[in-house]
Amino acid sequence: MKKYLFTSESVTEGHPDKLCDLISDSILDECLKQDKESRVAVETFASKNLITIAGQVTTNANFDAEQIARNVLNEVGYDNENIDIDYRTCKIETNITKQSSDIAMGVDIGGAGDQGIMFGYACDETKSLMPFAIDMAHMLAKRLTEVRKNGIIKGIRPDGKTQVTVEYENDVPKRIETILISNQHDADKDLEELKQEIKEKVINEVIDSKYIDENTKIYVNPTGRFVIGGPLGDTGLTGRKIIVDTYGGYAKHGGGAFSGKDASKVDRSAAYMLRHIAKNVVANGYAKRCELQLAYAIGMTEPLSVYIDTFGTNTISEDEIVEKIKNQFNLTPNGIIEYLKLKEPIYTKTTNYGHFGKPYLPWEETIKF
Numbered sequence: 393m394k395k396y397l398f399t400s401e402s403v404t405e406g407h408p409d410k411l412c413d414l415i416s417d418s419i420l421d422e423c424l425k426q427d428k429e430s431r432v433a434v435e436t437f438a439s440k441n442l443i444t445i446a447g448q449v450t451t452n453a454n455f456d457a458e459q460i461a462r463n464v465l466n467e468v469g470y471d472n473e474n475i476d477i478d479y480r481t482c483k484i485e486t487n488i489t490k491q492s493s494d495i496a497m498g499v500d501i502g503g504a505g506d507q508g509i510m511f512g513y514a515c516d517e518t519k520s521l522m523p524f525a526i527d528m529a530h531m532l533a534k535r536l537t538e539v540r541k542n543g544i545i546k547g548i549r550p551d552g553k554t555q556v557t558v559e560y561e562n563d564v565p566k567r568i569e570t571i572l573i574s575n576q577h578d579a580d581k582d583l584e585e586l587k588q589e590i591k592e593k594v595i596n597e598v599i600d601s602k603y604i605d606e607n608t609k610i611y612v613n614p615t616g617r618f619v620i621g622g623p624l625g626d627t628g629l630t631g632r633k634i635i636v637d638t639y640g641g642y643a644k645h646g647g648g649a650f651s652g653k654d655a656s657k658v659d660r661s662a663a664y665m666l667r668h669i670a671k672n673v674v675a676n677g678y679a680k681r682c683e684l685q686l687a688y689a690i691g692m693t694e695p696l697s698v699y700i701d702t703f704g705t706n707t708i709s710e711d712e713i714v715e716k717i718k719n720q721f722n723l724t725p726n727g728i729i730e731y732l733k734l735k736e737p738i739y740t741k742t743t744n745y746g747h748f749g750k751p752y753l754p755w756e757e758t759i760k761f
Contacts, residue, residue, distance in 0.1 A: 393561055394560075394561070395561050396559075397558065397560070398557070398558050398641075398642065399556065399558070400555070400635075400641055401553060401554060401556075401635075401636060402529035402530045402554045402555075402746070403552065404536050405537055406470065406549065406551045406552065406576070407551055407552065407628070408438050408626050408627060409628045410743065411464070411622070412437065412632075413630055413631070413652070414464050415460065415464045416434045416445075416447075416652030417740045418464050418740050419434050419457055420652060420653070420739050422737070424453075424735060425453070425737045427451045428735040431448070431451065432449050432654040433448045433653055434447035434448075434630070435630045436461070436629070436652070437627065438627060438628035439627045439628075440623060441473045441477055441483060442484075442485070443482060443484045443485070444484075445488065446487040446488065447488055462482075463479075469540065469550045470550060475549065475579070475622075476549060476576070476620070476622025476624050477622050502724060502725060504690055504691065504692060504725050507690045508646055508647070508658060508659055508687070508688060509647070509687045510658060510659065510666055510688075511645060511646050511663065512665070512667040512668070512671075512685075513642070513670050513682065514667070514671040514674040514675075515674065515680065517565055521671050521749075522748060522749040523640055524558055525556050525565075525640055526636075526640025526641075526746065529554045529556045529640065531598045531599075531745075532554040532599075533553070534744075534745045535594045535597060536554070536573070536575055536590075545589045545590070547577055547581035547586070548577045548578075548586070549576035549578065549621055549622070551622045551625065552575035553573070553575075554571075557569040557572075563681075567605055568604055568608050571604075571608065571609070571610045571611070572611045572614070573590055573594065574614070574615075575590065575612075576619065576622070578619070583613065586612065590612045630651050631649025634647070637650055637651075637746060637747050638663070646663070646685075648660070650747055655728070656729070658686075658725055658728075664728075664755040665686075665721070666684045666686060667748045667756075668732065668754075668757070669717055671756065672759055672761060673717075677707060678702075679702035679706040682700065682701075684698070686723065694723070698718070698723070700713055732754045738753070738754075741753065
């Protein structure tokens with residue numbers, strides 16, 4: 393019997409990096425609401441009471457990046473510069489230019505907006521066909537935000553992280569070895585009360601009790617106090633949570649970040665398409681696990697390569713699966729954009745708690761092929 397432990401982490405929407413991702417994706421969505429042909433590549437940086445927004449945008453949309461950023465900060469719940477950041481008083485700097493004409497020349501004819509490699513993955517460990525550890529970590533992180541915003545737990549702040557360690561037997565998740573949660577809180581919050589509330593109102597509400605036993609370790613704020621958080625406690629940057637955004641480290645990653653990029657950037661669009669295809673390979677019973685890779689060259693329409701690994705779980709040959717994929721799906725950048733309807737302003741729905749596994753996103757649809 394093969395036994396091993398595997399760990400994945402997630403973060404709340406108030407984590408400094410995720411805050412930056414959400415500002416970037418909110419700018420993208422605003423551009424797409426007004427102009428579906430918008431080209432957007434926006435990065436956000438957060439530090440002590442300062443938000444810096446920079447990038448390249450070519451669009452007919454009129455948008456106020458500063459106001460979008462303040463609205464996001466307010467929505468997330470940041471209103472205190474003494475312990476994190478204040479949406480009303482923080483300084484916001486912008487430096488946004490137009491997309492390079494050299495890049496546009498290739499994208500305008502339907503080519504990829506950059507070179508790169510992208511991966512997609514699915515497995516039968518959960519109903520969403522996502523790896524178990526990252527699925528649980530996301531659910532815990534989302535619940536932390538829910539109990540804060542709904543007042544179920546008083547005195548907690550937006551910044552938080554979760555981590556779940558799963559014990560596998562023969563590649564099947566059997567139990568949870570460790571749950572780790574760290575969440576920012578007010579200075580006068582009783583720490584023992586906080587620990588008990590998080591166990592009762594977060595962990596017990598999210599995790600099926602069959603995965604928790606007498607040997608499961610649960611740690612809540614293991615360093616003790618967590619008062620200083622958000623951009624005051626740690627700088628934030630768009631695109632720095634690429635493993636949280638994808639498969640929690642359980643599958644390969646091409647290295648490209650998602651947030652703040654329109655769909656002409658294959659880092660984002662091709663990764664979404666590959667998740668869709670991998671999920672449907674599993675959903676159609678061709679394999680229990682599936683990992684796919686594509687490679688693109690800037691300005692070129694067709695991918696340079698298609699790779700598949702089913703880890704010995706396939707029910708038909710991998711060559712047959714690849715042939716089915718090539719016959720069913722248009723893998724050019726424009727083909728992907730059209731198929732998944734990626735010119736719609738849907739990107740703020742993707743930012744937090746993973747870009748995959750959410751049933752309302754178009755790449756999560758299951759089809760017969």
